[in-house]
Amino acid sequence: MPTPGYPAARTIAPAIHQHFVRHIEAARTAGADPLPTPPDIEAIEAIVDAAFWASLRREEGYVPKISLALLTPEQAAPSLIFERSMPLATSS
Numbered sequence: 001m002p003t004p005g006y007p008a009a010r011t012i013a014p015a016i017h018q019h020f021v022r023h024i025e026a027a028r029t030a031g032a033d034p035l036p037t038p039p040d041i042e043a044i045e046a047i048v049d050a051a052f053w054a055s056l057r058r059e060e061g062y063v064p065k066i067s068l069a070l071l072t073p074e075q076a077a078p079s080l081i082f083e084r085s086m087p088l089a090t091s092s
Contacts, residue, residue, distance in 0.1 A: 005049060005053065006048065006049045006052040006053065008048070008052070009044075009045045009046075009048035009049040009052065010045055012048060013041045013042075013044040013045040013048065014041055016044050016048070017038060017039070017040070017041050017044055020038040020039060021038050024036065024038055034075075036071060036072075036075055037072075039070045043070065044070075046088050047068055047070060047088065050088045050089060051066050051068060054066055
């Protein structure tokens with residue numbers, strides 16, 4: 001993955017990764033099943049970067065509201081899967 005354009009994405013990604021790891025482990029200890037795999041640091045960087053740049057954009061004068069979920073299609077069933085992968089980018 002390319003280096004994020006928003007430097008804080010690289011800085012904060014390891015802490016966010018550890019946050020997911022702790023919560024998933026706590027859920028596992030509590031007996032929850034099935035559990036997601038924590039996202040890798042590079043994926044977190046890409047998501048934070050895209051969310052930051054998207055938050056600066058305006059569409060028809062409105063500030064965007066962003067909700068993100070990092071799941072596999074199987075974890076989000078039923079899910080919509082595009083024929084071709086789309087890049088996680090804020091450029092048009």
